[in-house]
Amino acid sequence: MNALFPDGFRWGAATAAYQIEGAAAEDGRTPSIWDTFSRTSGTVRNGDTGDIAADHYHRVREDVALMKELGLTDYRFSLSWSRVQPTGRGPVNQKGLDFYRGLADELLDAGIRPVATLYHWDLPQELEDAGGWPERETAERFAEYAGLAAEALGDRIATWTTLNEPWCTAFLGYGSGVHAPGRTDDAAALRAAHHLNLGHGLAARALRAAVPASAELSLTLNLHSIRPVSSSPEDADAARRIDAVANRIFLDPVFHGRLPADLVEDTTGITDWAFVRDGDLEVISTPIDSLGINYYTPTVVGAGVSESPSPYPGAPDRVRFEPAPGSRTAMDWPVDADGLHELLVRLRDELPGVPLMITENGAAYDDYADPEGAVHDPERVAYLDAHLGAAHRALADGVDLRGYFLWSLLDNFEWAYGYGKRFGIVHVDFASQRRTPKDSARWYAEVIRRGGLAR
Ligand code: FCB
DSSP states (O other), X not given: OOEEOOTTOEEEEEOOHHHHOOOTTSTTOOOBHHHHHHTSTTSSGGGOOSSSTTOGGGOHHHHHHHHHHHTOSEEEEEOOHHHHSGGGSSSOOHHHHHHHHXXXXXXXXXXXXXXEEEESSOOBHHHHHTXXXXXXXXXXXXXXXXXXXXXXXXXXXXXXXXXXXXXXXXXXXXXSOSSTTOOOOHHHHHHHHHHHHHHHHHHHHHHHHHSOTTOEEEEEEOOOOEEESSSSHHHHHHHHHHIIIIIIHHHIIIIISOOOHHHHXXXXXXXXXXXXXXXXXXXXXXXXXXEEEEOSOOEEEEESOOOSSOSSTTOTTTEEEEOOSXXXXXXXXXXXXXXXXXXXXXXXXXXXXXXEEEEEOXXXXXXXXXXXXXXXXXXXXXXXXXXXXXHHHHHHTTOOEEEEEEEOSBOOOOGGGGGGSOOOSXXXXXXXXXXXXXXXXXXHHHHHHHTEEOO
């Protein structure tokens, strides 16, 4: 019997502005922290930048036609803040907005719902120069930008996502420094996490005031599916610490209007949290319509010591990380679909009444076009099949899961890994910009047509 998904289930694919658009200096766009970071030597493999990327800025028609051919019901993309509002302050850039209007119109013409993320890591450089996310003002600027985007595009966007993976912004950007802006300061990273939460809440209010009642508001988190290596109290405590600084640091303020007490305790040597002002948690817990989850691989932890600088403030001298068993993707990430099921079931119990979307899931493999021009990617098909299978089991277990967005539509600029890691179901030859659907694209189209998995 096939594993079919409910009627109305959203079948999508996801991308992000800096990873695919290119046109970095066109039509009024100003640099973001990723333009600066990728130009700093030693930060991105091979010295790659997003200057051209998959040249999506000039290929919207062709790319939306591909989506239509695949049968996508939804497309998740992000807006480049410095294209819409150069330098992060002041008036909108009409040409930048026109690009997103045009994209949304193409999607709507093709019968595909536009799902827009306001922030997928590309802070305007001027705002970083003024202090970046550790400063409260960045949250206020973000809300202003959200309001401008909502006014201009509100009639076209079905779902608005405020932030993509604020954990990465805060802790990879300001903690371990492997992402832009490349700072290594635990106190700044924790401040950033709070101001990202605040920015989310303020933006949710600005959006709600400007968009039609039918538009949905959401937030996407890369929640960690955490497993302790044993049931010993020491290993359980390691898991609790990571849960606090990776998951509950966002879930508790956003859905319960509180800061996790154990997180505050774990980080006393780093900050006193005095930057959290009266009323902030109320703003942060402004109701939203769904939660987006990005899942790739589980996090296995035990008591011990991990590398420094670490993206987990308050944990490096208490927690060690171990790879999960099993096969690995080209990112060296273990393949473990049960982690997705565990996460969804946990959220069913912790956040009753909050609809869930898987806003990213997928895998990088070393794909290449063979002499006939075909791209065979059986490992990706197996990965996707297993994870959609886990999502299907979660639905059977009563999880209110509304949709699945595969990462990614196109091969693209994979942040610090540059173009070396290919996540697309559509192969991109970056020299010619030729798009070739991989076997996984055909497979996904068939899943969508069938409404689920062949079993
Ligand atoms: C996520 C990011 C996305 C992509 C995937 C592989 O953390 O949101 O942009 O890079 O990982």
